[in-house]
Structure formats: structure tokens, C-alpha cells
Amino acid sequence: MKAFTQSWTDTFSSVYSEEPLAKLSWFNASPGLELIKRVIDGTLKPGQRLIDLGSGPGVDAVFLSVQGLDVTGVDLSADAVVRARRWAELAGASADFIQGDVLDVPLPDHSADVVTDSFVFHNMRDEAREPYADEVHRLLKPGGLFLLNSFSDHMVEGTGPRRITSEEILGTFRSDRFECVGLYVYRNVPTRTKPDQLHWFGEFRAR
Structure with a gap:
């Protein structure tokens, strides 16, 4: 099964190699406010x-690695992985990045204390x-x-x-698998195309 539509997969297969990051509508060069x-x-x-699932160019992953977490970013785009590794190298961060499908992550069972998803879920089929x-x-312990x-x-x-x-x-993320600790709307950094960035932030514990 594919996580995303073919058109969306095709877009992300090339956008990180062809576009400057600053021109991407979702890129603001800052880690997520709620993660901070x-x-x-x-x-x-x-x-x-x-x-970090769908780690893109690695902004969240590198930030969290600098804070002392042991971070692996996973992204479907090979070009995103290349850019994330460059970002980590520039920051002197030890974050690791691998190319992979978020429905079949090449990492062991119960290997994570924390899993993050920054704007991947809403793109899914x-x-x-x-x-x-x-x-x-x-993936979660x-x-x-x-x-x-x-x-x-x-x-x-x-x-x-x-x-x-x-x-x-x-x-x-049903209650038989996850305990919902919190789910709320917050205002995120505005962009030119979306001045009112009202996003969900959810916290769930694996049962």
C-alpha cells in the first residue's frame, strides 16, 4: 500500500532537488513551535x-539532535535526505537520516521513546x-x-x-492502541499563502 497519492509522491520526488527551500510553501527554517x-x-x-517520520530537510530532527536526543529522520525523498544530512553537518549535529516509507520504516520494533510527525498525516490517503x-x-516502546x-x-x-x-x-490513533494525552488547535507561523495557520497538535501514549 502507498501512503500518498501518486501525484503527491511525484511532487516530493523532485521538489527537494529543484527548488530552493525558501520557495517551498511549508518551509519556514524553524523547528515546530510545539516541539520547542x-x-x-x-x-x-x-x-x-x-x-521523525517525514523529516523533510531535517529542521526538526537537527534541532532535537542539538538538544541531546538520539534522532533518526525518515523520508521518502532521497533528495530530502541529502539536504537533511547537509543541515546536520552544518550544525555539527549527530542526527541520522534514512530514506524510507513511513508505512514500512526500516527500524526495529519498539525502538523509539518518541515518534514525531510534522505535517505528514494530513497528506495521506x-x-x-x-x-x-x-x-x-x-516503533514506539x-x-x-x-x-x-x-x-x-x-x-x-x-x-x-x-x-x-x-x-x-x-x-x-484509537484508544485501544493509544492514550490521547491532549489534542488542541494552535496558531503557527503564518505564510504568504496561509496567513491563518491553525494546526492540530496531538500527544498520544502507546499502550
Whole structure:
């Protein structure tokens, strides 16, 4: 099963090799605001093993690696992996990056204290959601933390992927596999095409 539509896969197979990062609508050169907060409050701490799914050019992964976490980024795009490795080298960070499918991550079972998803889930085909939740659960240690950033249905209409409802999130990361610690909407950094960036942030514990 493929996680994304072919058109979306084709886009990401070339965009990281052809476009300057600053021209990508989703790139703002900053790690996620809610991830920064989790470092400040001690939820994310040095020594934790973290897997960043759909790591793109590595902004979140490199930031978290600099904070002392043991980070592996996974992305379908080989060009994104190349750019992420360059970013890590520039920062002197030890983050590792591998090319891989988020539905079949080439890493062992129960190998992560934390799994993060920054704006991957809302791009997925409906039929890929359940297998994705299974893969997140497989990667996490019992009691491990899954942190989800996603487009919300509170955003204004505009370009980009579809908006996701809380029901869709909770229906995918079900209570028999995950405990929902929190799910809320927050305002993210605006872009030229989306001045009102209202996103979901979810925290789930693997049962």
C-alpha cells in the first residue's frame, strides 16, 4: 500500500532537488513551535530515542539532535535526505537520516521513546491511515510518546493539503492502541499563502 497519492509522491520526488527551500510553501527554517515547548518543559529530553517520520530537510530532527536526543529522520525523498544530512553537518549535529516509507520504516520494533510527525498525516490517503497508526505503534516502546502536527479544519481555505478533523485523528490513533494525552488547535507561523495557520497538535501514549 502507498501512503500518498501518486501525484503527491511525484511532487516530493523532485521538489527537494529543484527548488530552493525558501520557495517551498511549508518551509519556514524553524523547528515546530510545539516541539520547542516540549524541550523547554522537559517532555523531550537528552538521551531519548526519537524517530521523525517525514523529516523533510531535517529542521526538526537537527534541532532535537542539538538538544541531546538520539534522532533518526525518515523520508521518502532521497533528495530530502541529502539536504537533511547537509543541515546536520552544518550544525555539527549527530542526527541520522534514512530514506524510507513511513508505512514500512526500516527500524526495529519498539525502538523509539518518541515518534514525531510534522505535517505528514494530513497528506495521506484515507486507506493508509490505519497502517500508519500501526507502524507508529510498532516503533514506539510501551508508554512511548507520539507527537502529531497536522493541518486543522479550523484553517481558512487555500492551497495545500486537505484539512483534518479531530474525529479523523482520534479515529485513527484509537484508544485501544493509544492514550490521547491532549489534542488542541494552535496558531503557527503564518505564510504568504496561509496567513491563518491553525494546526492540530496531538500527544498520544502507546499502550
